[in-house]
Amino acid sequence: MQNAPDSELHQSVAFNEGLLVVFLFGGFAIYSFFMVWFLSRRVRALEKTAHQFADGNLTARASTRSHQRVGSLNRTFNHMADRIGHLVTSSRALTNAVAHELRSPLFRIQWQAELLGESQLDSKQQKKVASIIEDTDEMTSLVDELLYLARVDHPNTLFSLQTLDTSVWMNAQWPRWQALSTKSVSLDAPQDLPSVEADPHLLKRVITNLIGNAEKYATSQIAVRVYCEDTQLVIAVHDDGEGVESSHWPFIFDAFYSADRSRDKKRSGYGLGLAIVKQIVTRHGGHVEVDHSDLGGACFRVIFPC
Incomplete structure (x- = not known):
């Protein structure tokens, strides 16, 4: 059933x-x-x-x-990292070696051109010699910038870190930075700013480069503003120039990059000043930014932990 x-x-x-x-x-x-x-x-x-x-x-x-x-993704990543690291290290070493090797022949060319300029030459020849001296000066400046970038970019370069009273230090250095510009330059650095751990020589180079960059593009005004944002110290350099188009922002701190299509080296430089700024700030544990300024031009900010 x-x-x-x-x-x-x-x-x-x-x-x-x-x-x-x-x-x-x-x-x-x-x-x-x-x-x-x-x-x-x-x-x-x-x-x-x-x-x-x-x-x-x-x-x-x-x-x-x-x-x-x-x-196998971890091993693949490490293999890729080894290859990239080797390429970057080789590129740094090559740039450093080439820059070192160029100094001696450049010095000889410049020395001989100056001697030639002191001899009996007509006005046309004098202009050509003066042009040679000007070109060698430009190349020497480029080599110096390359060597400086290679030094701050090298991971084994030691920094002389000190605890800096930001307000006192900024105001003490300000007269020297003012002398760098023919424009109206202002500083806004309140007395209650936090201290920062930094190499004073390299921090001075950061601000010098930013003011020098602003000087090239500003119409009449440059403003340096220092303030605290959360737990970070921000140094912002504003200008009232034409500004930087946002399409250039991701690359503006790369070596040899220039947002100025005119290729006028007296104005745009060699594209190393901002790259040096980025390397120094990165080695201090900070980062860099570019934005539009309320003055109408560009605003370059460096942000340090404090």
Whole structure:
């Protein structure tokens, strides 16, 4: 005699089958949750390493331990990082070596041109000699900037960090910076600014470069404003020039990049001044920004932790 569909046995079997399905789906959901959680932890660790590498830490490498790797992705990332690090190091070494080697022949050319300029020459020859001296001066300045960039860019370069009273230090240096510009230059540095850990010589170079850059493009006014934002010290240099188009912002701090299409070196320089600013600030644990200024031109900001 067959059991009725609504018998106790059928109900028990149906209940057990339903319970089994619930357990299977529940177990699968828990297993999937923990798998995603473990994978996301590993991916976040790899992402953190990638960000460190992108921010200039060429020694950053992903862990290859079994409980931290994401398949072969960690080894692949490390291989890529090794190749990029080697290329960057080789490029730095080549730039530094070329800059060093250029100094001697440039000095000889300049010296001989100056001697030639003191001899008996007609006006046309004098102009040509003067042009040679001017060109060698320009090349010497470029070489000096390259060597300076290579020095601050080198990870083993030691900085002489000091605790600087920002307000006192800025006001003490201000007369020298004012003398750099023929424009109207103002400083807004309140007395209650926090101290900052920095190399005073390099910090001076940062502000000198920013004021020098503003001097090239300002119409009549440059403003340096120093203020505290959250736990950061901000030094902003504004000008009332034409400004910088936003399409140039991602590249404006790259070496040899110029947003000035005229290629007038007396105005745009060599594209190394802002690159030096970025390297110095980055080595101090800060970052750089460019934006529109309320004066109508550009605003270059350097942000330091304090």
